[in-house]
Amino acid sequence: xxxELATAGESHGPALVAIVSGLPAGLVLDRDAIDADLxxxxxxxxRSPRQQIEADEVEVLAxxxxxxxxxxxxxxxxxxxxxxxxxxxxxxxxxxxxxxxKGTKPVTLPRPGxxxxxxxQKHGLADVRDALERASARHTAVYVAAGGVAxxxxxxxxxxxxxxxxxxxxxxxxxxxxxxxxRDTLGGRVEVRxxxxxxxxxxxxxxxxxxxxxxxxxxxGIQAVKGVEIGDxxxxxxxxxxxxxxxxxxxxxxxxxxxxxxxxxxxxxxxxEEIVVRAAMKPLPTLMRPLRSxxxxxxxxxxxxxxxxxxxxxEALGVVAEAAVAWELARAAREKFGGDSVGDFVxxxxxxxxxxxxxxxxx
Ligand code: EPS
Numbered sequence: 001x002x003x004e005l006a007t008a009g010e011s012h013g014p015a016l017v018a019i020v021s022g023l024p025a026g027l028v029l030d031r032d033a034i035d036a037d038l039x040x041x042x043x044x045x046x047r048s049p050r051q052q053i054e055a056d057e058v059e060v061l062a063x064x065x066x067x068x069x070x071x072x073x074x075x076x077x078x079x080x081x082x083x084x085x086x087x088x089x090x091x092x093x094x095x096x097x098x099x100x101x102k103g104t105k106p107v108t109l110p111r112p113g114x115x116x117x118x119x120x121q122k123h124g125l126a127d128v129r130d131a132l133e134r135a136s137a138r139h140t141a142v143y144v145a146a147g148g149v150a151x152x153x154x155x156x157x158x159x160x161x162x163x164x165x166x167x168x169x170x171x172x173x174x175x176x177x178x179x180x181x182x183r184d185t186l187g188g189r190v191e192v193r194x195x196x197x198x199x200x201x202x203x204x205x206x207x208x209x210x211x212x213x214x215x216x217x218x219x220x221g222i223q224a225v226k227g228v229e230i231g232d233x234x235x236x237x238x239x240x241x242x243x244x245x246x247x248x249x250x251x252x253x254x255x256x257x258x259x260x261x262x263x264x265x266x267x268x269x270x271x272x273e274e275i276v277v278r279a280a281m282k283p284l285p286t287l288m289r290p291l292r293s294x295x296x297x298x299x300x301x302x303x304x305x306x307x308x309x310x311x312x313x314x315e316a317l318g319v320v321a322e323a324a325v326a327w328e329l330a331r332a333a334r335e336k337f338g339g340d341s342v343g344d345f346v347x348x349x350x351x352x353x354x355x356x357x358x359x360x361x362x363x
Contacts, residue, residue, distance in 0.1 A: 001206040001333040001338040005069040005146050009078075012103060018142045020063070022334055025071030027153055034148035036057045037319060038078065041144045043316025044165070046176040046186070048308050052172040053082045058145045060238040071340055074149065078141045084358055090133070103129060108296045111304040113285025128296070128305070137223035137313065140320040147323020150330035152164050154196075156342055157333060157349045158360055161324030163192035170312030172283070180311045187224070187281040188314035192325045193262070194275040196360040198353060201332040203269040209267025210333060218324040222317065227280035231263020246273070251330075254357050259261035270332075272358055276316035277325060284310055322351065 010018030038056035056078050063074030063162020088095045108126035110116035119131025127270035151161060165171035170188030179186045202211025218230045229324050236244050246257040257273055264275035286309035293304040303308075337352070355360075 001334050003311060003327070003334050004148070005143075005327065007139065007142050009080075009142060010090065010133035012080060012082055012090045013092065014083050014090075014138060015077050015079045015246065016142035017078075018148055019069055019144045019297060020071050020076065021073040021303040022331075023063075023069045023071060023074060023093045023149070023153065024334075024339050024342045024345045025069055025158070027069040027149075028063060028067055029060075029069070031058065031067070031150050034154070037144050037148050037151075038141060041254070041316050043301060044171075044313065044318075046180070046310055046312035046314075047316070048310045052140075053223045055081065056141050066199060069196045070244035073287070076142060076149075078145055080138070089129075089244055107132070107304055109290075109293050109305040110289075110296065111285050112291045112293060113282065115194070116252055116305070118151060127139060131362075135223070137316075139255060140222065140316070140323075143222075143327070144320060144323045146241060147320075147326045150323070151327040153330045153345075154326060154333065155237075156346050157196070157337070158330060159194060159196040159333070161192065161194045161322055161326040161329065163190055163258060163320075163325065164318040165190050165314040167319055168277070170283075170314035174314050176363075185284040185309065186312040186314070187283040188312065188317075189278055189280045190314060190318040190321045191276065192219075192318075192321045194325060196263065196276050197270045197272070197329060198349075198358055198360070199272040199356060200352070201329065201336060202265070202268050204267040204269055207268075210271055211328075212265045212268055214328050215265075215275075215277050215334070216326060218328040219277060219321055222279070222320050224281045224284060224313070224317070225259075225279045225321075226282045229263075229278050230265055231276055232261040233263070233278065236261060246271075253359050253361065272360075274361070275325070277321075279321050281314055288311075290355065 002104045004021045015127050042051045059077040061075040063072050085101050087214045088100050110128055115131055115135035116128045120128055141215055166189045170186035202222045203209040212230045244261055246259045249256050260273045264273040286307055290303040295302040334336050337345050337348040
């Protein structure tokens with residue numbers, strides 16, 4: 001039994017959609033909690049005026065009755081309010097009437113750092129918009145909605161996931177204001193922590209099952225992320241082995257560690273300590289003072305496309321990374337505990353904890 005997620009949607013199309021399958025029956029979802037995460041994702045200092053147009057809310061089209069899952073595919077929708085300004089330009093069917101609104105002229109000036117150029121080359125596109133619409137980080141909204149479902153499942157087994165921007169660069173309002181004045185952008189780093197994950201999520205047997213590899217892929221799959229570390233990550237490479245590992249001790253909690261340099265994962269398997277992961281985001285590539293590019297129509301040197309843009313979205317990344325980690329942990333939990341109803345799932349978790357004699361820190 002595993003969780004699966006399929007998504008569709010463009011930045012200025014009618015909506016973003018997600019289909020979540022592999023949930024047990026009887027999971028209670030809280031619409032307000034999911035909407036609160038969607039709102040958190042939209043906040044943060046340095047976002048673009050687009051965030052004043054959007055007011056993200058989750059809609060459910062299937063798989064839920066009176067707030068409880070059926071154990072069948074769950075269909076989620078987050079609408080793009082900005083689509084009303086793009087009804088001709090982003091019409092799914094050949095548009096009728098005269099061109100009006102946004103997106104009516106082809107984009108031919110690829111932005112360095114975006115998927116623009118590689119996207120048109122890969123798919124043989126004439127209009128960069130046909131690549132950038134799906135590549136846009138707008139898409140992260142529906143991942144946050146799916147992450148809200150994952151967090152509800154994890155809560156049933158006492159796992160709590162939270163993510164936030166580290167207080168540097170793109171999360172500092174002063175630095176964001178300076179960058180905005182210079183018509184530039186900022187990146188930054190985020191940290192996600194998961195408490196209550198028992199030992200034994202993931203596997204050392206195959207590299208694709210390793211929990212650290214899965215979390216790294218989940219985070220690297222988010223737009224603008226260029227680096228991921230687990231625990232003390234890159235800093236560990238500069239230490240001696242004697243200073244880099246977490247010694248095993250026995251205390252009232254059973255087998256335990258006094259340090260957590262491994263970030264809660266050893267050999268690709270959770271070890272019962274807090275899971276700690278960080279992701280580094282590059283500065284956003286849509287610049288008000290554009291970088292050099294080439295016009296794909298004329299072949300002449302030209303400045304890249306200038307569009308409204310975030311100066312920084314690091315705080316949003318904290319929320320998106322939280323959702324990505326929650327999703328991957330929920331997937332690992334489904335693989336480990338299975339069950340067609342929430343009761344089966346929780347029962348298997350209880351029996352496992354009894355067998356390994358492990359209690360989460362702080363519980
Ligand atoms: C994005 C470009 C901007 C951001 C967008 C991500 O969109 P627009 O081109 O409409 O101004 O605002 O992020 C969101 C819309 C969002 O909700 O996070 C990009 O190119 O990745």
